Structures are given as structure tokens and as C-alpha cells.
Amino acid sequence: MFDENIPTVPFISILYREHAKFLNEKVKDEDLSFGLYPLLIKIYKNEGIIQEQLAQSFHLNESTITRNLKKLEDKGFIERIQEKRTKRIEITDKGKKTAQKVMDYDEIWDEKIKEIIGPKEYDNFRNTLRKISEEII
Numbered sequence: 580m581f582d583e584n585i586p587t588v589p590f591i592s593i594l595y596r597e598h599a600k601f602l603n604e605k606v607k608d609e610d611l612s613f614g615l616y617p618l619l620i621k622i623y624k625n626e627g628i629i630q631e632q633l634a635q636s637f638h639l640n641e642s643t644i645t646r647n648l649k650k651l652e653d654k655g656f657i658e659r660i661q662e663k664r665t666k667r668i669e670i671t672d673k674g675k676k677t678a679q680k681v682m683d684y685d686e687i688w689d690e691k692i693k694e695i696i697g698p699k700e701y702d703n704f705r706n707t708l709r710k711i712s713e714e715i716i
Contacts, residue, residue, distance in 0.1 A: 598688055605684045609677045610654055616681050618647055619656055622668050623678035629665045638716060 581590075599613040611619070621636060622628060634644045648668065651657045656674035659666045670678065693701045 601688055602681060602684055606677065606680055609680070611656070611677060612650075615647055615651060618644075619651060619670075619674060619678050620682060622651075622657055622670050623675060623682075626670055627667050629667055630659075631665065633668070 602616060603613055617637065618633065621633060625632075630641060630644055630648065633639075633648075634641045637644070648657065648659060651674070652659055655671055656677060658669045658671060660669055689701070692704070696704065
């Protein structure tokens, strides 16, 4: 189906887009875009995290994080609490429910990949992606 000489990036792009379509279809009633899912999950798993930590985690500038947090706040998924010179991020009940849904569907997605390549190859795949990501950043 694919030419043997295709570099790796198009395959990563295909997986990314298909994952986005999968998640967007599953949580379409949540009024949340695919680009905000990782941010919401990070906040869910690290309640009370501050904006600067989010920027570092995602390798984004703080203005991008601020814009995305505003979107999450406007939709009722989070609250930003001013503490001296920082803003601590708290997740709302709505945000918790949506984050859990997204994580559940992410598990289903990963199970699909495991079915295709098997559990051992899946672990190697994840470890390889993690290693590449850590080295590139």
C-alpha cells in the first residue's frame, strides 16, 4: 500500500490524524477540540499544576498555554486560581468526566494497536517513540 521509500514522518502524521478522528468521534458531544485533550489530561493527573509547568511539559510558550487554558476555562473544564504571581489550575467535575472519557478511549486506541502488532512489539514501539522524543527535545 505504501512505497518503501517513504520517510517516517508521514506515518507518524497518519497515526496522529487517525487518532484525532477516533477521539473526536468518541467525545464529539463534549465541545472539546483534539488539541486540548493532552492539556486537560495533564491537568487532571496533576491537579494544582501551574501554567509554567504546563508550558515546560508540552514544550510550548506560555502565551499558547494561556490561550488554551482560556478555552478550557470558558468551556467549564478548568478553573484558574491566582496565587501571588502564579496561576494554579484546578479541574472541574465536568473536566474530570471528560478527561476520564478521553483516557478511556486512548486505552481502546492503544488496544487496537496492540491487536495489530502484538503486546511485545507494542511495548517496543512505545519505548522507541519515547526514546526518540526525549532525544529530539
